[in-house]
Amino acid sequence: MNASLLQLEKVTIRFGGLTAVCELDLQIGAHELVGLIGPNGAGKTTAFNLITGVYQPTGGTIFFQGQPTANLKPHQLTRRGIARTFQNIRLFASMSVFDNVRAAVQLHRPHGIRDALWRGRGFRDGEKAVETQVMELLEIFKLGRFRAANARSLPYGEQRRLEIVRALATQPKLLLLDEPAAGMNPTEKLELTRLIRFIKDKFQIAVLLVEHDMQVVMGICERVAVLDYGVKIAEGTPAELRANPKVIEAYLGAEAR
């Protein structure tokens, strides 16, 4: 296989009569920041669900680090290095901010049931290390002061940020963000844009970004793919897309500016 981190080859999924994603080809390199845009119902979230193993494609193949991902469960893909956020925030509702991240950090911890019950030295050191790790992450994203608050009690923007932190805690190689700017005000959006760039550089990961806000997408993505009714109608740099009549038509010229 070639060097791309994620590769979709003619990936298709049908729900009954509806083809939500149709023969989608997409490649993402190791440290790329790629955008995926398209009108409502275009199949963007569905593409995420295919990449993360929530749905199995009806046709086509997905490769991650050169390996086909068919039949892998979502948690197995996360272990291999794909993390995501959800369009309709799915934080763990009964847990604190701290524990939301802790639940994700546990993925790469060696301690299981036996240690949790025996509570030996190694276990206690491990739990301390977890705490440090979680707090470091929270501090980077300025969420440290909320550590004990219930995750769902945070302001909306903070919840979205916490979802990103939680995804990063699984130490991904590829981060999928599903409309992270939804519901944010312009200042928050600006901050988010900076944050995404920062994440990509600091953690040295690839990011696939689904977003309706064109300023966010066009501002930070190196390359953007456009979906319409499940079909990829265009792909290129933001500048190329802005001039592409197909894209403008798909958006009825309204949002594309």
Place this chain on the structure above:
Amino acid sequence: MTEVFQQLINGLALGAIYGLIALGYTMVYGVLRFINFAHGDVFMLGAFAGYYFAPLVNRFLPAQSYFGGALVLVLAMVVCALIGMLIEFLAYRPLRNRPKLTVLITAIGVSLFIEYTCQHAAVFGAAPRKFPDLIPATTWHIGGLVIASSQVIVLVTTLILLIALRFIVQKTKVGTAMRAVSFNEQAAVLMGVNINRIISFTFGLGSALAAAGGILYAMNYSSIEPLMGVQTGLKAFVAAVVGGIGNLPGAALGGLILGIVETFAGGIPGLSNYRDGIAFAILILILLFRPSGLLGKPQVEKV
């Protein structure tokens, strides 16, 4: 061979009764998405209603007449419909939109409440009672087969009720509204459907069918007691799941399958002791291999 046919007839009669009760589970699940645990007890109340109505009806209609029997059946169905609506109003309505498990536990509480109240000496008492003969007791011998009139009545009544139900659900306004609610509650509300009325109606309808099941059951097994609805209710629920919960023909089909399988298993010496376990074994198998039931549509969770 006659043996097989005989079991088939017995199984059909039992299955028809399961089917009638299963319809109530399925309808309620359709509109409210929860298991009305107390449904089996409404079935029991139906049988007891018949027990008390029979002497009343006999005052002005000859005992053991088909017409008298039908009247008892209708009266019991009406009473149980009211009881079903009352249960919904008192216990379930305050819990609308609460977590499903809260409602499930409440339903179990309602079920226990009915059972223990009825067992109380001041109500029905715990001892079994003999159910009066509602219709002329005849048995026909065809070839080697023995067919009781009550078995024929079970099948005929069930058929009539199923046709009536189909008419109500498909052709009437309230039936259409019911289908709309179970298809998409929010959309139905937007279309101006009065949800409370529809849910109430669904409980009434389901309870009436359970009452009919109770009377038909009592006619065939001739003894009734306050806990008769526990096992029968659970099995009818299994029937609803086997057929595909939320699916009306499925409930009837599931009932028939369960009735027949159980009757045949009861006839096999080694297996007869396990009769009560068989329904659950079927349930588990169905849920493993076809979780949406025989006629139900599979559902994919949207993420």
Place this chain on the structure above:
Amino acid sequence: MNSGAKRWLLVAVAAAMAVSYFSAQFNRYYLGIAIDIGINIILAVSLNLINGHTGQFSLGHAGFMAVGGYTAAKFTLELQTISPPWAQPLLFLVALLLGGLLAAVAGLAVGVPTLRLRGDYLAIVTLGFGEIIRVFFQTTEAFGAATGLTGIPHWTTFAWAWSFAALTVFVVGCLVSSTYGRGFIAVHDDEVAAGAMGINPVRYKVTAFVIGAFFAGIAGGLYAHHKQFLSPGGFDFMKSIDIVVMVILGGMGRTAGVIVAAVLLTLLPEVLRGFADSRMIIYSLLIIVLMIARPQGLFTFGRKAAGKA
């Protein structure tokens, strides 16, 4: 819970033994109730791992209890006569553990095939499993069929019951509060999100079922050697409901609340003894009223506190 947890366990067990040492002075009736309470705490706290923490609504706990109870009872009934008296505590311990292990196997057998099911479907299937287990004991001659097992030695003391209660609380508490154990709560809160965080929901669910069933089995063994008699009817789904009600009243997923609920609900029938006829009517009414008025449990005030195990 921190590393002091192990010390807590030792102290609790020692305390149970100390109390037990003086048990001859206690009123037999109250002692019996105290042991009942210990057993019910084991049942409720272990079910809480499945229902409360992991969110897998199980109505089959009585079935696991039956497996443990019958196994342990059969074991002691067979070996009691040929083992020397000094070996009795050891024999009992082995009987209990064996019962727990077989119950855990039953938990595995229930957990694995039911994984795909949720909510009330899972409830009804676990109920079905419980009933199948009951029917099995009811029809198997070796286990006394419909009459059940009698003449089981009276070996369950206060110390046994409460030591195992403490152990159950320790195990469930330690598991759930550890980083590893956050997985149980994650699965409870949102299975899809849990999967996306690399948590294997299947694994956690099965683990919860197996551990929960193990302790239910232990409780069954203690129960058998407390009542000295087992009948299949004692493990019908009413028994499962009783345990579920303890978990719900205690506030799903709150160990302390569940323990208090287990104590209260064990005492309730004793308090209502005077109303023998209407006792169960009151009990069922209580369930309904509480579900309508306080579905979050008796002791939960305001919003569910964050991160509470």
